[in-house]
Amino acid sequence: MLIALLPGDGIGPEVIAETVRVLDRVTDQLRFETAPVGGAAYKAEGHPLPPATLDLAKRAKAILFGAVGDPDCDRLERHLRPEQAILGLRKELGLFANLRPATLFKELADASALRPEVAGAIDMVIIRELNGDVYFGEKGMRKTASGRREGYDVMSYDEDEVARIARVGFETARARRGKLCSVDKANVLETSQLWRDVVIEVSAEFPDIELSHMYVDNAAMQLVRNPGQFDVIVTGNLFGDILSDQASMCAGSIGMLPSASLDASQKGLYEPIHGSAPDIAGQGKANPLATILSAAMMLRYSLGLSAEADRIEAAVATALEKGARTPDLGGKLTTTQMGDAVLAAL
Amino acid sequence: MLIALLPGDGIGPEVIAETVRVLDRVTDQLRFETAPVGGAAYKAEGHPLPPATLDLAKRAKAILFGAVGDPDCDRLERHLRPEQAILGLRKELGLFANLRPATLFKELADASALRPEVAGAIDMVIIRELNGDVYFGEKGMRKTASGRREGYDVMSYDEDEVARIARVGFETARARRGKLCSVDKANVLETSQLWRDVVIEVSAEFPDIELSHMYVDNAAMQLVRNPGQFDVIVTGNLFGDILSDQASMCAGSIGMLPSASLDASQKGLYEPIHGSAPDIAGQGKANPLATILSAAMMLRYSLGLSAEADRIEAAVATALEKGARTPDLGGKLTTTQMGDAVLAAL
Numbered sequence: 001m002l003i004a005l006l007p008g009d010g011i012g013p014e015v016i017a018e019t020v021r022v023l024d025r026v027t028d029q030l031r032f033e034t035a036p037v038g039g040a041a042y043k044a045e046g047h048p049l050p051p052a053t054l055d056l057a058k059r060a061k062a063i064l065f066g067a068v069g070d071p072d073c074d075r076l077e078r079h080l081r082p083e084q085a086i087l088g089l090r091k092e093l094g095l096f097a098n099l100r101p102a103t104l105f106k107e108l109a110d111a112s113a114l115r116p117e118v119a120g121a122i123d124m125v126i127i128r129e130l131n132g133d134v135y136f137g138e139k140g141m142r143k144t145a146s147g148r149r150e151g152y153d154v155m156s157y158d159e160d161e162v163a164r165i166a167r168v169g170f171e172t173a174r175a176r177r178g179k180l181c182s183v184d185k186a187n188v189l190e191t192s193q194l195w196r197d198v199v200i201e202v203s204a205e206f207p208d209i210e211l212s213h214m215y216v217d218n219a220a221m222q223l224v225r226n227p228g229q230f231d232v233i234v235t236g237n238l239f240g241d242i243l244s245d246q247a248s249m250c251a252g253s254i255g256m257l258p259s260a261s262l263d264a265s266q267k268g269l270y271e272p273i274h275g276s277a278p279d280i281a282g283q284g285k286a287n288p289l290a291t292i293l294s295a296a297m298m299l300r301y302s303l304g305l306s307a308e309a310d311r312i313e314a315a316v317a318t319a320l321e322k323g324a325r326t327p328d329l330g331g332k333l334t335t336t337q338m339g340d341a342v343l344a345a346l
Numbered sequence: 347m348l349i350a351l352l353p354g355d356g357i358g359p360e361v362i363a364e365t366v367r368v369l370d371r372v373t374d375q376l377r378f379e380t381a382p383v384g385g386a387a388y389k390a391e392g393h394p395l396p397p398a399t400l401d402l403a404k405r406a407k408a409i410l411f412g413a414v415g416d417p418d419c420d421r422l423e424r425h426l427r428p429e430q431a432i433l434g435l436r437k438e439l440g441l442f443a444n445l446r447p448a449t450l451f452k453e454l455a456d457a458s459a460l461r462p463e464v465a466g467a468i469d470m471v472i473i474r475e476l477n478g479d480v481y482f483g484e485k486g487m488r489k490t491a492s493g494r495r496e497g498y499d500v501m502s503y504d505e506d507e508v509a510r511i512a513r514v515g516f517e518t519a520r521a522r523r524g525k526l527c528s529v530d531k532a533n534v535l536e537t538s539q540l541w542r543d544v545v546i547e548v549s550a551e552f553p554d555i556e557l558s559h560m561y562v563d564n565a566a567m568q569l570v571r572n573p574g575q576f577d578v579i580v581t582g583n584l585f586g587d588i589l590s591d592q593a594s595m596c597a598g599s600i601g602m603l604p605s606a607s608l609d610a611s612q613k614g615l616y617e618p619i620h621g622s623a624p625d626i627a628g629q630g631k632a633n634p635l636a637t638i639l640s641a642a643m644m645l646r647y648s649l650g651l652s653a654e655a656d657r658i659e660a661a662v663a664t665a666l667e668k669g670a671r672t673p674d675l676g677g678k679l680t681t682t683q684m685g686d687a688v689l690a691a692l
């Protein structure tokens with residue numbers, strides 16, 4: 001099975017390298033091809049998502065993605081910036097459903113900024129829509145009537161887009177504790193009003209699921225006050241961006257959390273939720289566990305290799321139990337040594 | 347000096363009543379007129395912001411606002427919902443600058459979901475723009491080319507709107523620790539790109555202020571991980587809505603935090619950041635301190651009565667030191683008893 005490896009910028013290559021070692025240990029069914037993406041691709045080939053990279057991503061059965069983002073590229077025109085690569089992949093491949101589990105490994109209860117009793121109760125999945133919203137609407141710079149510069153971006157969702165992601169939310173809740181919370185800002189936004197209307201319509205197909213609605217400002221509060229109340233959250237692209245990063249931090253280090261971005265037929269792109277961290281790139285300080293756990297999600301969701309996924313997750317837990325800690329977790333291991341610790345536990 | 351009292355819905359009337367008792371004790375220079383707003387106004391007069399209420403707000407030197415929001419009104423057409431009253435007041439009166447201080451009273455270190463050492467370091471002001479962004483752009487429902495329902499909202503800012511709020515940010519930072527963090531999503535949004543460009547242009551007028559920029563997803567993370575790093579945050583209407591509620595919860599109970607919404611000449615609307623809490627309305631369970639502290643901000647910013655503002659803030663601290671606690675703070679006092687505790691400390 002062909003896996004596209006897109007290491008990207010900053011710490012991307014380091015965390016991908018450890019992950020490939022782990023994958024090679026648990027299965028010999030994978031074949032890897034690597035291609036540049038993000039700032040690295042711009043520097044090498046003049047575009048953050050070169051045609052050959054997109055082609056590889058299309059051919060592959062799944063994509064393992066490092067991170068993109070490079071301060072050298074901040075002043076480029078928008079369509080050439082590293083971030084466009086991940087946005088382009090999501091859109092071109094129809095990866096509309098972003099699944100971000102947030103749970104605290106009990107070994108890391110001390111890593112959260114939240115009180116241990118609050119953080120310890122976190123066990124949720126945030127489902128973020130990835131193909132619509134203000135990310136992909138018409139946008140640009142224009143002049144106002146009085147000749148002043150104005151930036152604008154159109155936010156929108158249509159009913160099919162909402163229904164599709166709502167179903168992922170309901171299905172996910174069904175496989176868990178049966179509770180779905182839809183987050184919007186329906187008291188202000190028409191986009192949110194349609195979102196809420198359609199989620200309610202779709203809920204008729206899932207009478208066994210307990211549906212609730214929450215405004216995004218309240219959700220941001222509740223994720224701090226009592227994150228244990230959530231099972232599955234479903235929300236749009238922009239609110240999902242903010243809330244999932246917030247939730248990840250409530251659950252401890254951002255170096256621990258994986259994500260999957262799926263299309264309609266379970267093909268997916270898998271990436272750690274952390275970014276490229278240019279400040280520590282190339283120093284062996286990055287925590288590879290978020291990427292290793294993303295690879296486990298890949299085995300489970302896109303490749304049908306659940307047993308292998310379980311083995312990886314168990315090995316990560318064992319490594320943590322034995323005290324393996326990179327600097328973000330208050331330890332001294334290098335990226336490679338953390339990879340070694342997981343391999344040793346396999 | 348004429349003060350418009352707009353108690354609104356839910357717990358609004360209860361918390362305003364205690365606040366008026368406190369104001370009457372510290373000064374005899376105020377004259378109060380009351381008018382209905384929100385769901386209460388809709389039920390009485392068919393509109394959430396009746397003309398006489400708007401007129402009173404315009405005539406008054408400052409406005410003391412309770413809260414709006416009433417589940418009975420959720421299915422009304424948007425322009426009749428309670429929330430439209432606060433949006434209408436902000437827009438009609440040109441209240442473009444929302445100031446939300448977030449600090450933890452040291453007596454309440456235990457009330458935060460964050461670890462005491464993390465929460466104890468919080469001492470920031472969030473400055474949220476209130477007159478623009480996706481709140482006030484063109485919005486509505488339309489059909490897509492294939493006849494599907496679509497909701498849309500246009501996000502935008504022009505350079506004058508950004509420069510005006512940026513200056514409030516820089517001035518506020520100058521009066522504090524000299525650090526301003528501007529929050530946007532410039533890697534995705536053109537509105538944010540203009541925001542960032544203009545904030546950088548305005549920074550030339552404030553060479554003494556240390557300016558930084560942060561993406562909103564990262565800001566949501568940093569507010570949990572290490573909120574003590576922030577002095578002043580300036581951001582747009584939507585991001586400010588989310589982040590300021592999140593920050594308030596990091597700082598402990600939402601029942602404690604005041605806010606000011608100012609126009610260009612220091613006229614202002616003052617309100618607690620909490621909502622109408624219909625679930626506890628009329629039961630004497632609401633914490634009036636956020637509103638009492640909002641009144642202190644009113645005395646200081648709009649009425650030039652700083653000494654009286656200081657007295658109120660000191661009395662609140664004394665009441666807390668002596669152990670006064672409403673249920674949200676883990677105590678048993680009623681709303682009125684908490685008012686008594688503040689009066690006793692004056």
Ligand SMILES: CC(C)[C@H](C(=O)O)[C@@H](O)C(=O)O
Nearest residue numbers: 083084086087241533534563
């Ligand atoms: C890099 C950026 C465009 C991206 C997003 O906003 O979607 C990132 O923050 C994410 O969450 O994957």
Ligand SMILES: CC(C)[C@H](C(=O)O)[C@@H](O)C(=O)O
Nearest residue numbers: 187188217429430432433587
């Ligand atoms: C009630 C609502 C429209 C309002 C807002 O979103 O601005 C509220 O959440 C606030 O923050 O004051």
